[in-house]
Amino acid sequence: MEINWREYDSGEFYDELISSPGNPRKVARQLAKHLAGLTHEEIAAGKHSAELAIKTMGISFTVYSEAGNIDRAWPFDIIPRVIAHKEWLHTEKGLIQRLQALNCFIDDIYNEQRIIKDKVLPAELLADSVNFRPECVGMKPALGVWAHICGSDLIRDNDGRFYVLEDNLRVPSGVSYMLENRKVTKRIFPELFENHNILPVTEYPNQLFDTLAAISPRPLEFPEVVVLTPGIYNSAYFEHSYLAQQMGVELVEGSDLVVEDDHVFMRTIDGLARVDVIYRRIDDLFLDPQMFNPDSVLGVPGLMRAWLKGNVAIANAPGAGVADDKVIYTYVPQMIKYYLGEDPILPNVPSYLCVDKSQRDYVLKNLDKLVVKPANESGGYGMLIGPQASKKEREEFAARIKANPRNYMAQPLISLSTTPIIGSKNAEPRHIDLRPFILQGRNSSVTAGGLTRVAMRKGSYVVNSSQGGGSQDTWVVVEEGK
Helix, strand or coil, rough: CCCCHHCCCCCCCCECCCCCCHHHHCCHHHHHHHHCCCHHHHHHHHHHHHHHHHCCCCCCEEEEEECCEEEEEEEEECEEEEHHHHHHHHHHHHHHHEEEEEEHHHHCCCCCCCHCCCCCHHHHHHHHHCCCCHHCCCCCCCCCCCEEEEEEEEEEECCEEEEEEEEEECCCCCCHHHHHHHHHHHCCCCCCHHHEEECCCCHHHHHHHHHHHHHCCCCCCCCCCEEECCCCCCCCHHHHHHHHHHHHHECHHHHEEEECCEEEEEEEEEEEEECCCCEEEECCCCCCCCCCCCCCCCCCCCCCHHHHHHEEEEEEECHHHCCCCCHHHHEEEEEEEHHHCCCCCCCCCCCCCCCHHHHHHEEECCCCCCEEEECCCCCCCEEEEHCCCCHHHHHHHHHHHHHHEEEEEEEECCCCCCCEEEEECCEEEEEEEECCCECCCCCCEEHHHEEECCCCCCCCCCHHHCCEEEEEEEECCCCCCC
């Protein structure tokens, strides 16, 4: 196959690279020209090189199935997604603003609850929140930050504007794949990095370490930081081990840690070594069997007690998931106004709350036009894509909504933007989203771009790798003369 942009048509959808058949967007002109100049053999060689690099570098993810856990090579398309630097600067400011407001909200919820007393957020939404942890009430973590790492999912509609689809504040994943995508692309197209001013992403591990070190209870230049993983069978284990290696810190499981005198220690061949900061990749309820799930073998007995006494820092903090709720998400614009006194820079996707009777009635009457999501599922699971669902599926979902309206919210089916992927005969459009990663500690930072996830199946809106999605390298490009 060879790429002919005149024959590439994304139809009614906003395309990231090509504005209309044969016409690349200004920021992507050099890239489009280069790709169009490649022969069939060169494209095939590029695909093979990417597959070989992914295999050699061990970039994988785990899919859970009835047949068992299956390790699969990371799905990757060699065409990069391009974003103009000027546009990204605006997006970056919006993401930082959003996480600041979310951290203010979490801190308020576990302390004064002003936002509820002032009737900005209905009290019943908090009362029915499955991720509110009463055990965290009264806690004041370092710097007032609960969610140190956030992965906010962005989509672009037909108007070409970025919207926030959801915020991931518990154990957001995917940043390792963003970093590895860049390495793979540099192997395939090294010449493109000579001809484009592409912002780097390689500084993320250092920024992550600095963010974690800043919350250490001991004022050390290099505190003892560990990454706490559930183990090798977790779907994100590749990322856990990757980030630990990149930061130069220990990767530990719960059995490697012990709590003594309300301090956390790591078992080493030289004896116990005190731990200052835990970057946990375990859900709240498995962190400490003494306080949460007593059957958990993944966590550390006494860990919560040590954290509540301020003797160890945990990122993201237990309880941060109270804001990782698709119903609470709808109130983020009000949070920004309430806590920061600012107008939101990035808009939410229009949403309907099923807990509200009038909005619920609208949702039930329009299930064939809406996407309905449970409040606390992730990975694209448990949702209904109304326009693609059968009548029976919509009827079953209507019953679920009526039985537990607090657990559901709905949004219109957004016309997700497209990007070209390598098809069988030409470049073909596929729907995408974007997950940038925001850090907040003493300072705030945002990755230059993020993880672009691609719905590899034609017409599909599901971008999650566990359900057949893939990814592309994401370039934030400084245009010439800028």
